[in-house]
Amino acid sequence: MTVLILTCEEDVTADMVVVHLNATGVPVVRLDPADLTDGVALSGEYVHGGFRGHLSAGGRLVGISGLRSIWVRRPGIPAARAAAPSEWLTEESAQALYGMLRGSDARWMNHPDAARRARHKPWQLRLAQRCGLPVPATIVTTFPQAAREFAERYPDLVVKPVSGAHPQDPPRAVPTSRVAPDADFAAVAFGPTLLQRRVAKRADIRLTVVGETMLAARKAAGAEDEVDVRFAPSTSPWQPADVPPRVAAAVRDYLRAAELAYGAFDFAEDGDGTWWFLECNQSGQFGFVEVETGQPIARSIAEWLARPGPDPRSRANGADTAVS
């Protein structure tokens, strides 16, 4: 039984997992949907009440019924590198590839339906609340007056993108940023704005969860103005940390409700040691944590992917979904 990895070629973080799979002799097929139909090919037949499908990439051929697991890591846009790319061809290719794979019995990390839902930050905040994780006071609004009133109640605010996406025309980054107390909120009317009470943090926490395995890392906070650790100069290293039992239980509930096999949680640890939930990235990076802490994240992912048998938690948007 084969592990299918959907990711781009330059994804060296995925390599860390492939290395472990190779070491244990687990067959791997790695492909980028962007290479459909030039380098990656597919075929599936629905005849006599059954299905037979195959994928090929890099000279390897794998039957879809022979997949034990599918890791959706950093896949490109289907057919983006085809000889004559188009939105139509992308949609055709996405439907063909993911449609066939959705019909397989393989376990997903993470299922596309669960992944799509889990990307919504407002949904994340509500689910975190329901699971008992502390969530900083937050507003998402297009009403300037609502933003002003929120700022009066919580004068120390940060702003961050609702989606986490960065504008590309021109390419810009939108880090989580402090909002000045006298900010003019008129422009809130021009786009949904997420404002959140700033947590006076003494550390950033990245909790990477692979199945039932939790690996937390802690990075002591720098200057007070340093809000977004991703965009700040690295002054202190990531170090392994213990997960408080109540947080561990809540995170387990979160992932179960979200139907995710993998999640990278960001918390801000305040002066009392409370972990405030910021977000859960369903495909969050882990390589930078592993190379600094030595935590066996890639090995944990490889072990999860290599496990035989169907995963009862992999049914996305199933009847037991707690939040929709």
Add this chain to the structure above:
Amino acid sequence: MQPFALNYARPAATLEATTPYAYDSGMQLNVLRDGRVAARDHALMRELGTTTSTAGSKTHFDD
């Protein structure tokens, strides 16, 4: 007419265009010029920043 959040945008940092490794489709891994597997060289990966949470953000926003 600019959304409020974009008042806090900054030019995107670009990763080095060239990396000292290339994808080997036979191995399904990125390989250094001397034949070693890049992912085994944690010091190099830390130096390049290709596994950090902002790497790849242009197309993927799951950091």
